[in-house]
Amino acid sequence: MSATRYLRLIPRLDIKGPNLVKGIRLEGLRVLGNPNEYAKHYYESGADEIFYMDIVASLYNRNSLTEIVSNVSKDVFIPITVGGGLRTVDDISKVLSSGADKVSLNTAAVNDPDLINRAAKKFGSSTIVLSVEVIKESDGKYYCFTDNGREATGLEAYSWIKKAVDLGAGEVAVTSVDREGTGEGFDIDLIGNIASSVNVPVIAHGGAGSLSHVIELAKSTDVSGICVASIFHYQAINEIYNNDQNVIKSFNTTNIKRDSLHNSKIKPVSFKEAVAELKKIGIVSRSL
Amino acid sequence: MKNIVIIDYGLGNIFSIKQSLATLGVNPIVTNDTKTVLAADAIILPGVGAFPDAMNRLNELGLVQVLRDCAKAGKPMLGICLGMQLLFNKSFEYGEHEGLSLLDGEIVKFPTHHGDVKLKVPFVGWNNLSYQEHRNDNVNSIYLVHSFYAKPVDAKITVATCNYNGMVYPAIVQKQNIVGIQGHPEKSATHGINFFKQWISKI
Numbered sequence: 001m002s003a004t005r006y007l008r009l010i011p012r013l014d015i016k017g018p019n020l021v022k023g024i025r026l027e028g029l030r031v032l033g034n035p036n037e038y039a040k041h042y043y044e045s046g047a048d049e050i051f052y053m054d055i056v057a058s059l060y061n062r063n064s065l066t067e068i069v070s071n072v073s074k075d076v077f078i079p080i081t082v083g084g085g086l087r088t089v090d091d092i093s094k095v096l097s098s099g100a101d102k103v104s105l106n107t108a109a110v111n112d113p114d115l116i117n118r119a120a121k122k123f124g125s126s127t128i129v130l131s132v133e134v135i136k137e138s139d140g141k142y143y144c145f146t147d148n149g150r151e152a153t154g155l156e157a158y159s160w161i162k163k164a165v166d167l168g169a170g171e172v173a174v175t176s177v178d179r180e181g182t183g184e185g186f187d188i189d190l191i192g193n194i195a196s197s198v199n200v201p202v203i204a205h206g207g208a209g210s211l212s213h214v215i216e217l218a219k220s221t222d223v224s225g226i227c228v229a230s231i232f233h234y235q236a237i238n239e240i241y242n243n244d245q246n247v248i249k250s251f252n253t254t255n256i257k258r259d260s261l262h263n264s265k266i267k268p269v270s271f272k273e274a275v276a277e278l279k280k281i282g283i284v285s286r287s288l
Numbered sequence: 289m290k291n292i293v294i295i296d297y298g299l300g301n302i303f304s305i306k307q308s309l310a311t312l313g314v315n316p317i318v319t320n321d322t323k324t325v326l327a328a329d330a331i332i333l334p335g336v337g338a339f340p341d342a343m344n345r346l347n348e349l350g351l352v353q354v355l356r357d358c359a360k361a362g363k364p365m366l367g368i369c370l371g372m373q374l375l376f377n378k379s380f381e382y383g384e385h386e387g388l389s390l391l392d393g394e395i396v397k398f399p400t401h402h403g404d405v406k407l408k409v410p411f412v413g414w415n416n417l418s419y420q421e422h423r424n425d426n427v428n429s430i431y432l433v434h435s436f437y438a439k440p441v442d443a444k445i446t447v448a449t450c451n452y453n454g455m456v457y458p459a460i461v462q463k464q465n466i467v468g469i470q471g472h473p474e475k476s477a478t479h480g481i482n483f484f485k486q487w488i489s490k491i
Contacts, residue, residue: 006413006414006415008412008413008414043477048413048414048431070303073303073304073307074307074310077304077307077308077474077475077476077477077478077480077481078431078475078476078477079431079433079472079475096301096336097302097303098303099301099303099304099307101301101304101336101433101472101475102433121338121341121382122337122338122341123299123336123337124336124337124338124370125410125435126336126410126412126433126434126435127336127337127433170410170412170435171410171412199400199406199408199409200408200409200410201408201410201412201413202408222406222408224408224412224413225412225413285414286414286429286431286477287414287416287428287429
């Protein structure tokens with residue numbers, strides 16, 4: 001038995017309409033380009049899975065990811081998890097039929113916890129990922145939010161997660177809304193506690209500012225996967241669009257490079273390089 | 289050109305299997321029509337979901353006996369993930385349920401621990417394949433998602449295993465024309481495509 005630590009490195013793609021976007025604390029979105037080009041780039045660089053989150057689906061009461069997913073599954077042969085605005089077993093079925101492998105539920109699960117049970121029975125537990133968006137309140141406890149961090153539920157994180165796992169959720173993806181996009185690092189206590197309190201895989205999301213944060217999380221917790229956006233996207237954008245600032249600027253009125261430098265806590269890294277660095281210290285994802 | 293059929297019984301990532309095979313220039317028929325299945329040169333049984341539900345659907349579609357007949361007739365068959373589990377005698381998922389019995393053995397759940405080591409269940413992610421017989425072209429990595437694994441009666445049908453924190457279990461099984469893979473070749477990048485390539489070359 002080797003001492004290798006198997007850890008899934010999962011690029012997180014926030015989608016708004018046809019665009020890949022990125023915000024800070026799930027707000028203040030900037031457009032980064034075509035999501036499927038990023039997905040392909042990450043696939044070719046060794047990503048274990050891809051996580052697509054439609055961040056306005058719940059707000060506008062629709063789910064429009066099926067087209068994106070069926071396009072990407074033509075060239076990207078790694079698992080795809082899709083979330084955002086999935087409300088019914090039928091919604092889930094449509095997304096799975098278009099090429100997704102797993103679905104993530106947040107709002108719909110909070111409103112109807114039994115949906116988790118029904119979906120798990122129909123599609124298999126391992127297909128159903130519970131997504132939680134967590135904010136630490138003044139009482140020191142972590143509470144869950146829905147609608148992309150906008151709506152309070154009053155649900156205390158640890159107990160809701162346990163309940164959802166009992167109902168059949170096969171994985172839990174935890175987003176620290178406080179840390180997301182800030183580059184300040186993961187909330188190690190939060191993730192560590194959740195990972196040790198449930199028996200299903202836990203995926204962490206929110207806060208990576210550099211590869212060292214990823215390594216720190218991997219070494220200090222039992223987490224099974226790490227979902228990362230900023231540090232990869234802000235490097236990938238240059239690789240995908242060949243450093244063409246005119247093309248990159250055309251996505252948005254703001255200059256991406258300047259903005260990512262504004263948040264100097266974000267240290268972009270190439271996905272390929274990240275995989276190689278992790279491998280050196282015994283943390284592995286898939287082999288290319 | 290061999291006529292390959294993917295069984296459509298409402299479960300399984302058929303779309304991705306098709307995309308994966310398309311890269312090899314293969315265009316399978318997706319069907320649950322018994323006549324079409326019986327006329328196939330080779331059959332893929334996909335599967336994502338729960339064992340009892342899968343067997344119910346196959347029964348409702350009249351495919352259980354058809355699949356048994358095809359197997360008996362020597363048609364190459366490939367079971368993927370839940371599809372591999374269905375090939376066996378029975379599973380203990382949500383009770384005790386009968387499978388297709390094309391392979392002898394049962395399907396059981398991963399324990400919560402292997403020795404002192406905690407096992408997160410389902411296993412979700414990549415793992416390496418260890419083969420009983422070394423070959424240079426063996427596919428060595430696969431993506432798996434599962435809470436249950438196979439315990440074959442005859443260890444000889446195990447072609448390759450995976451090791452999950454010390455728990456070793458069959459990842460690829462084969463008995464004559466029947467092949468099962470616990471992981472998802474359609475989601476295993478080039479490793480998976482190579483697996484399909486090899487299976488197709490032997491049809």
